[in-house]
Amino acid sequence: MADSTKNPETIRLNKFIASAGITSRRGADELINQGKVKINGERVDSPGVQVDPENDLVEVNGKPVKHDSQAENVYILLNKPIETVTTAKDPQKRKTVLDLLPLNFRQKRVFPVGRLDFYSEGLLILTTDGELCNRLTHPKWHLPKVYEVIVRGPVSPKNIAIMETGMCLCEGDRLAPVKVKILSEGKDTTKIEMILNQGVNRQIRRMFRDFDTTILKIKRSRQGKVELGDLPAGKWRELTSDEVKSLKKDVGL
Template identity: 50%
Template sequence: MRLNKAIAAAGLCSRRKADELILAGQVLVNGVLEANPARHVLPDDCIAVNGRELTAAQEYCYLLLHKPVQTVCTVSDPEGRPTVMEYLPAGVRHLRLYPVGRLDYFSEGLLLLTNDGELAQRLTHPRHHQPKVYEVLVRGPVPETALAAMRQGMRLAEGQDLLPVDVERKTANSGNNTLLRMVLCQGVNRQIRRMCRDLGLTILRLRRVAQGPLDLGELTPGQARQLTAREVAVLRSSAGLPSSA
């Protein structure tokens, strides 16, 4: 295995970041400084990064979680709020999974967690941004002028220009409220909430139901499942990576 891939496989960082660490002289192989990211290493070689010896390459894990509301998308929280890590199945908690992207505290839905650093980096990079689909329950009726503004591309109150959003009424109303389906093609922080704020719309529930080739399906809040081999292959391919790590 190439040295940069071995470092990434240990869950320390992405392959690109491993290249940077090696070229910066921060990696030792069997106690000797190694500056070639392409060097092939054996399973019994001792690799150390910044003085920290890596354990054997861990297996990759790809987990799809239905993030509940009032949960933060971090490994830990200084305020003591619940984190998504509390919903990981016991059998994968030792694999050092990290959330890929975020949903805000009061939003719910599809969240990917993985220890595949290279894939995580791709999926969070603007060049490889994955379309994300949301179901948004809004109080009362939504005028056509608001939908037209989203479809044309808005400028937020902060001055940030947005790409057009594919938005439609999923149902005419839900009680006295309106359920919208939105497809976002850029990664702007709290984009839906800020758009609705500027259009005078009040969000009652915001749920992400799809991301790229992944679908939330029938998972209920707090439930998680591992991706199938086919889902992993399609997801990596959609990010411009080989189908297997």
């Protein structure tokens, strides 16, 4: 196990695992806390332990972690369809977002950045870059996310004002202000655009639940400067180099 005071090339254990594409840094912390990580045969319980990538053997669940700082990471934009789980494996055997990707990407162990719930659709980023995933999901670095939402019936100016001021959910969660724009109003439905700047679980659904309003559709169309565009549901593409650079710049990488 390396001593960081003697070797400036060492890195934190959780960052080492994340950059090897095993999981996000937060996921690495969980693996370490669960006692599933060893360095040179010794179980470790601190994510902050320093690792020498050239000389230390790191194992996760008994398997050596191959770390190549020169390896190219993968960055994918997926238009997640409804009734698809945002996870690598599902105990209930439902379709996952990884099932929509070619085998070569699945073999590289890409993982989703954040989540879209089972009945929500739209933009989802998947990557092997654990450090970028950690930043994009950390409260300090949350980038604005744009959603198109269709609800049953009208949305009152009073409720819009509450959302834009910062509402409190019935469970007690205090939400940051959400920018709301009416896109269209039909006889029975209203289509709105919502811009969120935090990552509260199922936030939009819980907001409209508290207004006793039924949601018919939630689609994420943008995250930071990355836009879904006209990518069909269930399809994917690799992010452009400019898109990757913009994401990294926005989260301080």
